[in-house]
Amino acid sequence: xxxxxxxxxxxxxxxxxxxxxxxxxxxxxxxxxxxxxxxxxxxxxxxxxxxxxxxxxxxxxxxxxxxxxxxxxxxxxxxxxxxxxxxxxxxxxxxxxxxxxxxxxxxxxxxxxxxxxxxxxxxxxxxxxxxxxxxxxxxxxxxxxxxxxxxxxxxxxxxxxxxxxxxxxxxxxxxxxxxxxxxxxxxxxxxxxxxxxxxxxxxxxxxxxxxxxxxxxxxxxxxxxxxxxxxxxxxxxxxxxxxxxxxxxxxxxxxxxxxxxxxxxxxxxxxxxxxxxxxxxxxxxxxxxxxxxxxxxxxxxxxxxxxxxxxxxxxxxxxxxxxxxxxxxxxxxxxxxxxxxxxxxxxxxxxxxxxxxxxxxxxxxxxxxxxxxxxxxxxxxxxxxxxxxxxxxxxxxxxxxxxxxxxxxxxxxxxxxxxxxxxxxxxxxxxxxxxxxxxxxxxxxxxxxxxxxxxxxxxxxxxxxxxxxxxxxxxxxxxxx
Ligand SMILES: [Zn+2]
Numbered sequence: 363x364x365x366x367x368x369x370x371x372x373x374x375x376x377x378x379x380x381x382x383x384x385x386x387x388x389x390x391x392x393x394x395x396x397x398x399x400x401x402x403x404x405x406x407x408x409x410x411x412x413x414x415x416x417x418x419x420x421x422x423x424x425x426x427x428x429x430x431x432x433x434x435x436x437x438x439x440x441x442x443x444x445x446x447x448x449x450x451x452x453x454x455x456x457x458x459x460x461x462x463x464x465x466x467x468x469x470x471x472x473x474x475x476x477x478x479x480x481x482x483x484x485x486x487x488x489x490x491x492x493x494x495x496x497x498x499x500x501x502x503x504x505x506x507x508x509x510x511x512x513x514x515x516x517x518x519x520x521x522x523x524x525x526x527x528x529x530x531x532x533x534x535x536x537x538x539x540x541x542x543x544x545x546x547x548x549x550x551x552x553x554x555x556x557x558x559x560x561x562x563x564x565x566x567x568x569x570x571x572x573x574x575x576x577x578x579x580x581x582x583x584x585x586x587x588x589x590x591x592x593x594x595x596x597x598x599x600x601x602x603x604x605x606x607x608x609x610x611x612x613x614x615x616x617x618x619x620x621x622x623x624x625x626x627x628x629x630x631x632x633x634x635x636x637x638x639x640x641x642x643x644x645x646x647x648x649x650x651x652x653x654x655x656x657x658x659x660x661x662x663x664x665x666x667x668x669x670x671x672x673x674x675x676x677x678x679x680x681x682x683x684x685x686x687x688x689x690x691x692x693x694x695x696x697x698x699x700x701x702x703x704x705x706x707x708x709x710x711x712x713x714x715x716x717x718x719x720x721x722x723x724x725x726x727x728x729x730x731x732x733x734x735x736x737x738x739x740x741x742x743x744x745x746x747x748x749x750x751x752x753x754x755x756x757x758x759x760x761x762x763x764x765x766x767x768x769x770x771x772x773x774x775x776x777x778x779x780x781x782x783x784x785x786x787x788x789x790x791x792x793x794x795x796x797x798x799x800x801x802x803x804x805x806x807x808x809x810x811x812x813x814x815x816x817x818x819x820x821x822x823x824x825x826x827x828x829x830x831x832x833x834x835x836x837x838x839x840x841x842x843x
Pocket of ligand 1: 474595768
């Protein structure tokens with residue numbers, strides 16, 4: 363072989379191997395413990411559930427990093443009720459500084475367990491909640507950094523099946539004549555959340571029964587990570603003050619037992635499973651009309667076990683491939699806040715002053731006027747506009763979009779229907795905590811999810827704008843594919 367021929371051969375061999383590297387997928391997964399200190403206030407100010415006195419099961423930030431040689435992205439699922447954008451931005455910034463992964467290539471969501479902290483600065487006066495914010499930022503960044511360290515050749519596949527047992531619309535129309543009041547002392551609501559007893563007519567919206575599974579394996583078929591997505595709000599049935607990741611965490615642990623080879627003697631990174639919340643702002647896990655198990659933790663175990671069993675039986679049918687390409691896009695969108703009118707502020711001041719003078723009155727609960735008076739006064743101090751983050755990810759011919767809100771099932775279904783991709787799912791409460799997202803029509807029906815509060819603050823047209831922006835982003839990813 364003369365020298366020139368040898369050189370040509372070498373260059374060709376090199377370019378082929380570079381081409382192969384670019385075409386093949388690498389992935390890494392890691393789980394980072396984010397359990398807070400006991401004593402922290404759990405959940406929010408409307409649903410008061412703290413302080414924490416015991417840990418039923420540990421909380422985690424479960425991280426998956428994918429890399430196709432050209433694009434790298436991270437998906438993180440945290441066992442928190444919700445996490446404010448400011449905290450998530452800090453975590454992304456830390457990842458960017460440490461690992462060079464840009465903030466707009468990182469999706470971080472909360473599961474919406476109600477036995478975990480709601481991480482919104484200023485929401486709780488408990489100093490442990492403030493400490494937890496910094497802890498959480500660091501532990502999320504640690505998880506992503508570890509997942510990047512674990513990057514190795516991988517193959518990816520996905521599948522879905524329906525699981526209607528644990529999705530029930532929780533907003534129901536009430537018979538005409540039934541008196542529905544709201545905490546602002548007004549009547550006219552047609553819909554009630556979690557209504558029981560007489561007068562139930564029909565659900566005010568659909569549910570999405572689909573369980574989506576994204577599976578990542580080592581090239582030899584050993585499981586590396588599994589990201590599931592299902593649209594049920596949470597299960598609950600906690601003991602008061604106990605920390606828990608709800609069914610999201612139990613499902614993940616169960617899958618790790620079923621699929622993982624998490625041998626502590628192994629030098630391989632452990633298999634990581636995670637359950638993200640789909641579009642469940644108006645969806646409960648149990649049927650309103652049926653009586654459910656009453657023992658603490660019972661229903662949560664049933665839900666986790668049942669879904670894990672079905673995922674396990676579907677798993678062998680998933681077709682994995684090593685050449686899935688990746689893409690991701692992010693948009694920042696400014697939306698109006700439903701600020702109270704002068705009349706509403708005057709009402710709130712009256713109710714709040716009365717409470718201050720008579721502090722023995724019951725405080726708390728999702729229909730309590732005192733709670734909504736305080737929420738009205740809090741919203742009065744909010745800026746008029748709120749910038750939210752929307753993301754869309756493409757993995758081969760699968761797409762994932764994010765919503766920072768407690769998004770209704772009908773929005774998720776509409777995105778699935780109109781997506782240019784064969785398969786699409788939405789991860790809610792991602793990259794922020796921007797409250798419930800009723801459609802314009804649902805706003806008209808009224809009910810808890812529509813009442814202005816820090817838990818439902820975006821303008822009435824927010825859902826339409828978010829949905830159409832997400833679909834535009836998907837169309838853009840499709841056009842660039
Ligand atoms: Zn909620």
